[in-house]
Amino acid sequence: MSAHGQAAGGKLGGQKLGSQKLDGKTLVRFKEVQKSYDGETLVVKRLNLDIQQGEFLTLLGPSGSGKTTTLMMLAGFETPTHGEIELNGSSITHMPPEKRNIGMVFQNYALFPHMTVAENLAFPLEVRKYNKADIQARIRKSLEMVRLDAFANRRPGQLSGGQQQRVALARALVFEPELVLMDEPLGALDKQLREHMQIEIRHLHQDLGITVVYVTHDQSEALTMSDRIAVFNDGIIHQLASPAELYERPSNAFVAQFIGENNRLHGKVAELNGHGCTVELSAGFNVQALPVNVDGQGSPVTLSLRPERLKLDPQDGSMPNLFNGEVVELIYLGDHTRVRVAACGADDLIVKVPNSEGVPAYRPGQPVRIGWRLEDCRALAS
Ligand SMILES: Nc1ncnc2c1ncn2[C@@H]1O[C@H](COP(=O)(O)OP(=O)(O)O)[C@@H](O)[C@H]1O
Ligand SMILES: [Mg+2]
Numbered sequence: 001m002s003a004h005g006q007a008a009g010g011k012l013g014g015q016k017l018g019s020q021k022l023d024g025k026t027l028v029r030f031k032e033v034q035k036s037y038d039g040e041t042l043v044v045k046r047l048n049l050d051i052q053q054g055e056f057l058t059l060l061g062p063s064g065s066g067k068t069t070t071l072m073m074l075a076g077f078e079t080p081t082h083g084e085i086e087l088n089g090s091s092i093t094h095m096p097p098e099k100r101n102i103g104m105v106f107q108n109y110a111l112f113p114h115m116t117v118a119e120n121l122a123f124p125l126e127v128r129k130y131n132k133a134d135i136q137a138r139i140r141k142s143l144e145m146v147r148l149d150a151f152a153n154r155r156p157g158q159l160s161g162g163q164q165q166r167v168a169l170a171r172a173l174v175f176e177p178e179l180v181l182m183d184e185p186l187g188a189l190d191k192q193l194r195e196h197m198q199i200e201i202r203h204l205h206q207d208l209g210i211t212v213v214y215v216t217h218d219q220s221e222a223l224t225m226s227d228r229i230a231v232f233n234d235g236i237i238h239q240l241a242s243p244a245e246l247y248e249r250p251s252n253a254f255v256a257q258f259i260g261e262n263n264r265l266h267g268k269v270a271e272l273n274g275h276g277c278t279v280e281l282s283a284g285f286n287v288q289a290l291p292v293n294v295d296g297q298g299s300p301v302t303l304s305l306r307p308e309r310l311k312l313d314p315q316d317g318s319m320p321n322l323f324n325g326e327v328v329e330l331i332y333l334g335d336h337t338r339v340r341v342a343a344c345g346a347d348d349l350i351v352k353v354p355n356s357e358g359v360p361a362y363r364p365g366q367p368v369r370i371g372w373r374l375e376d377c378r379a380l381a382s
Contacts, residue, residue, distance in 0.1 A: 026089075027053040027179060027211050028074065033083035035069050035235075043069050045235040047083070051213060053178075056205050058214045060222040061232030062258070067215045070232075071181050074213065076100050087179070098127055100179075103172030107184040109164045111156040117143070117167050118152040121174050128175055142170040145204070162193045169201070173208070183215045198224050219259050223247065231255050252293060253380040256304040263305040263349050266382065269294050276374050279303060283345020288320040289379040302382035307352040309376035312339065312368050319371035325349070327366045337362075343370045 028051035035044040044066045051057050059067040072078040074085060076097035084093050092100055103124075111120050121139045130138070143149045146166040156164050165185060172180050182201070186194040202225050205212050216222055222229045223243040230240045231254070239246060239255045250256035257264070267281040269291070277291040279301055287303060294301055311319065325343025339351045339362055349370065353362075362368065 025053040026050045027087065028213070029084075029086040029089075030070075030074075031084040031086065033070075033073065033080045033085060035066070035073060035078065036081045042081075043235050044073075044080075047235075047237065049230060049237065049240070051211065053211055054209055055227045056202070056212045056214065056225060058216060058222040058226040058229045059232055060216055060219060060229050060258075063217055065232040066235040067217075067232055068183055071183055071213065071215055074179075075102055075104055075181055101175075101177050103175070103177035103180040105165075105168050105172045105180065105182040105185045107187040109156070109168045109188075111164060111167055111171070113156050116153050116155055117148065117159075120156070120167060121171050124171060124175050130175070138174050138176075142174040145173070146170045146200075161189055162197065165189065165197060166200075169204070173204070173210070177210070179211045179213065181213050181215075184217070185214075186221070187216075194221075195224075201225065223259070231258060233258075249292075250304065250378065250380070253302045253304065253382050256302075256378065256380060261307050261350065263307060263310070263346075265303040265305070265344060265346060266300070267303065268300050269297050269379065272297060277379055279379055281344055285323060285344045287344070287377060288374045289377040290375050292378045293381045294379050295381055300382050301379040304378045304380055305349075305372060305376065307338070307350045309372055310341075310349065310351040311371050312341070312351055312353065312362070314369070314371040320374050321377065322369055322371040325368055325370045327362045327364055327368055329364060330362060341368060341370050 030047045030049040033044060033047040034042050036042050047070065059070060061067055069078060073080050076092070076095060080093060084091050086092065087100065112123065118139050121142060122135050125135045125138060139152070140149070143152055146169055148163060148166055148170065151159065151163065156167065159167065168185070186197050189197060198221060214225060226243055228240060228242055229246055231238045231246065233254050239251045246255060246259050250259060256262050265281055265287065267279045267287070269277055270280040270286065271278040272291060276288055277294065279287045279289050281287060289303055314322065323343045325341045327339060328342050328347060329340040331338040334355070336355055337353045339353055341349045341351055343349055351370065
């Protein structure tokens with residue numbers, strides 16, 4: 001064993017700690033962290049974030065929202081302009097990267113092209129001064145783990161993109177870090193391989209019991225992989241929640257727009273009552289909605305409606321919101337048809353109609369009624 005005090009049969013030994021066994025211990029804490037590169041604009045603004053040991057946490061947001069900067073500060077390649085970062089309760093704000101016991105995987109693999117796979121994997125171990133026998137054993141184990149045992153003597157240029165990314169993954173895990181950071185690691189792969197690797201990374205996370213902080217701008221990737229997702233925009237976390245929670249209960253218009261598909265209607269709050277509210281649309285229609293964060297009567301709101309929650313020609317009386325409209329366009333997508341409907345002053349309401357019971361016989365120009373439940377229509381301050 002190395003001088004690093006890791007117990008024999010450690011994480012690479014296949015200990016099953018799956019993410020379902022989170023014990024609520026905080027591994028990483030960002031405290032009031034800010035970052036400015038030019039001394040003027042903050043690209044990360046007042047970041048407070050606790051990451052639980054063993055969880056798979058994703059930073060999701062559009063390009064330029066501060067995800068990579070956040071990851072780089074955690075890895076130690078950037079220093080916060082203000083605030084503290086803690087690992088296991090101790091400040092690491094000024095600790096050099098190689099002392100942090102954090103593995104990293106980047107989008108472009110960042111493998112050394114002139115080294116073999118085995119030499120690439122040896123590198124982080126040599127930097128950390130592991131002995132020769134230990135290095136060989138760890139290389140073997142981690143190549144087995146990503147099923148590349150037969151490729152130890154190849155150079156990266158002799159591997160496919162997917163294999164290179166698996167080597168990068170093995171290299172990040174080879175020194176058994178307790179925390180692994182991944183910055184858009186699958187961005188360069190084609191769709192099929194990307195989806196395969198998503199599942200593979202997810203399994204590795206579960207099998208090894210490590211903590212993963214993952215960065216992506218791809219919401220479906222985030223929904224597939226994560227225990228929790230932090231939705232970033234403009235250097236701020238807009239919501240931090242499980243995938244289902246984010247999808248079902250987005251807390252503001254940005255999150256609703258960014259996660260999943262979403263119809264939007266604009267209006268103002270006409271009345272707040274019990275657990276619902278009446279929103280008067282700009283086009284004059286009254287809609288019953290669920291007030292999520294509204295400032296009160298008269299305040300402007302955006303109504304957020306998922307395409308799969310809109311119903312065409314529902315039974316009379318089954319829904320508090322029911323309007324006359326017209327089919328504009330049909331897009332057949334195999335398992336469902338997207339029906340574009342003009343109603344409520346909008347001409348772009350998308351309704352997802354499942355094809356499980358045969359394709360409904362709608363045609364453009366046909367009058368329809370469109371309805372939805374109060375609780376499927378979220379009123380968000382705009
Ligand atoms: N090294 C740098 N020097 C100056 N500005 C930077 C640097 N890295 C990133 N930025 C700026 O900081 C903002 C956030 O960037 P980044 O953290 O890379 O976002 P993301 O990973 O979400 O796309 C962007 O406006 C970007 O241009
Ligand atoms: Mg980035």
